[in-house]
Amino acid sequence: QSVLTQPPSASGSPGQSVTISCTGTSSDVGGYKYVSWYQQHPGKAPKLIICEVSKRPSGVPDRFSGSKSGNTASLTVSGLQAEDEADYYCSAYAGNNNVVFGGGTTLTVL
Amino acid sequence: QVRLVESGGGTVQPGTSLRLSCAASGFSFSDIGLHWVRQAPGKGLEWVAVILFDGSEKYYADSVKGRFTISRDNSKSTLYLQMHSLRAEDTAVYYCAKEMAGYSSGRFSPYCDYWGQGTLVTVSS
Numbered sequence: 001q002s003v004l005t006q007p008p009s010a011s012g013s014p015g016q017s018v019t020i021s022c023t024g025t026s027s028d029v030g031g032y033k034y035v036s037w038y039q040q041h042p043g044k045a046p047k048l049i050i051c052e053v054s055k056r057p058s059g060v061p062d063r064f065s066g067s068k069s070g071n072t073a074s075l076t077v078s079g080l081q082a083e084d085e086a087d088y089y090c091s092a093y094a095g096n097n098n099v100v101f102g103g104g105t106t107l108t109v110l
Numbered sequence: 111q112v113r114l115v116e117s118g119g120g121t122v123q124p125g126t127s128l129r130l131s132c133a134a135s136g137f138s139f140s141d142i143g144l145h146w147v148r149q150a151p152g153k154g155l156e157w158v159a160v161i162l163f164d165g166s167e168k169y170y171a172d173s174v175k176g177r178f179t180i181s182r183d184n185s186k187s188t189l190y191l192q193m194h195s196l197r198a199e200d201t202a203v204y205y206c207a208k209e210m211a212g213y214s215s216g217r218f219s220p221y222c223d224y225w226g227q228g229t230l231v232t233v234s235s
Contacts, residue, residue: 036221045205045226046225048210048221048223051210052213091155091157092220097169097216097218098157098169099145101155
């Protein structure tokens with residue numbers, strides 16, 4: 001069982017926006033600014049798309065945005081495209097030099 | 111460009127040992143911390159361990175503490191994961207990943223900006 005809780009699935013039509021939540025505790029998501037999101041296509045390695053809650057690494061489209069409120073972080077994908085269909089994982093620093101992940105959310109573009 | 115190539119995976123029996131390697135290129139290896147992250151078949155990601163740029167500090171997930179050892183050889187630009195007392199629940203694809211420079215949580219960056227393709231470890235009798 002993963003430390004961070006994500007919905008197992010999410011979906012949206014092309015052009016729409018979808019938001020994926022990631023719920024932790026005050027010891028991880030709520031306690032630090034070190035929240036990230038990864039995108040993983042089938043059979044591929046994960047790709048970092050959001051770091052430090054809301055920052056996009058170079059090359060990541062601005063359709064991807066992140067936020068945090070209390071113990072819950074969120075990833076919003078705007079203007080959905082077919083290529084956004086993938087698994088998405090949140091991650092957080094949990095103190096004591098420990099990193100935790102969410103269970104993952106499968107995003108389907110209808 | 112950054113390249114990380116894992117090797118050493120395979121099928122082993124419970125209770126045995128295995129050493130994974132990750133050959134790196136395309137960045138200043140000795141300046142960067144490195145992580146191991148695993149993914150059981152059909153499951154989510156699980157952080158395993160991290161080692162600082164100079165190997166001076168190492169941190170582990172509770173699930174592997176005392177059984178796994180992360181190490182690095184900066185002269186060979188290679189990261190290792192020595193795994194002992196393997197269990198069925200250690201079955202996973204193991205990824206090595208480079209930490210993202212400039213974003214530290216204190217001792218290391220919790221963000222992984224480049225990943226290898228992974229190597230599969232199967233623990234089964």
